[in-house]
Amino acid sequence: MTKFLALNISVSHDGFMAGPNQSVDNPLGENGELLHSWAFATQAFQEWHLENGESGGSRGVDNEYIRRGFENIGATIMGRNMFGPIRGSWPNDDWKGWWGPKPGYKHLVFILTHHPRASIDMGNGTVFVFVTEGIEFACEKAIRAAKGKDVRVGGGAQTIQQFLESGLLDELHVALVPVTLNSGEELFTDKALQLRRYRAVAPVISDSVVHQTYVRN
Numbered sequence: 001m002t003k004f005l006a007l008n009i010s011v012s013h014d015g016f017m018a019g020p021n022q023s024v025d026n027p028l029g030e031n032g033e034l035l036h037s038w039a040f041a042t043q044a045f046q047e048w049h050l051e052n053g054e055s056g057g058s059r060g061v062d063n064e065y066i067r068r069g070f071e072n073i074g075a076t077i078m079g080r081n082m083f084g085p086i087r088g089s090w091p092n093d094d095w096k097g098w099w100g101p102k103p104g105y106k107h108l109v110f111i112l113t114h115h116p117r118a119s120i121d122m123g124n125g126t127v128f129v130f131v132t133e134g135i136e137f138a139c140e141k142a143i144r145a146a147k148g149k150d151v152r153v154g155g156g157a158q159t160i161q162q163f164l165e166s167g168l169l170d171e172l173h174v175a176l177v178p179v180t181l182n183s184g185e186e187l188f189t190d191k192a193l194q195l196r197r198y199r200a201v202a203p204v205i206s207d208s209v210v211h212q213t214y215v216r217n
Contacts, residue, residue, distance in 0.1 A: 005169075011174050012180060097120075115132070155185075156185055
């Protein structure tokens with residue numbers, strides 16, 4: 001059965017999963033890249049970017065979490081903020097995401113947005129599909145696209161909050177990073193309420209982060 005998984009969601013010590021003022025120069029917001037250095041350093045993440053010329057990377061606990069985040073994934077759902085910094089109506093078709101000409105997804109990626117746009121076929125199996133009908137409709141399309149595999153749910157924070165509050169998310173894995181951002185996009189606005197359907201699994205501590213997983217009851 002297909003599950004909806006939000007995995008390797010990096011969150012600062014003070015609860016932010018992105019810094020303020022997202023832009024082309026700061027895709028993760030100001031100082032937001034500090035949240036992901038643990039992931040970028042792993043072998044599994046760098047293998048995901050092999051087509052962009054990267055290789056190598058560390059192994060160990062962090063690497064196993066990153067590797068699992070790519071296994072048995074047949075489709076992805078993400079919010080528009082994760083796809084890019086553009087707000088409002090799409091001015092043109094130039095913007096095709098942060099991931100270069102050959103994104104590592106290699107499956108259908110459904111982008112939640114209020115503004116219609118034609119799908120983008122990146123030519124390597126990655127197809128960005130823009131969904132204006134809401135998360136339930138996106139979930140239906142993602143299940144069909146995944147063909148029995150799981151669906152990965154990406155950011156931003158509002159997208160994950162919608163999935164938690166609706167109970168559609170089966171599992172949330174958060175990497176707590178020892179970084180303070182002071183402002184940006186908070187993962188939880190009311191943690192007790194948003195996690196009322198979920199139980200916490202015992203945390204796993206690596207040299208870089210604390211891995212905390214929540215599973216739907």
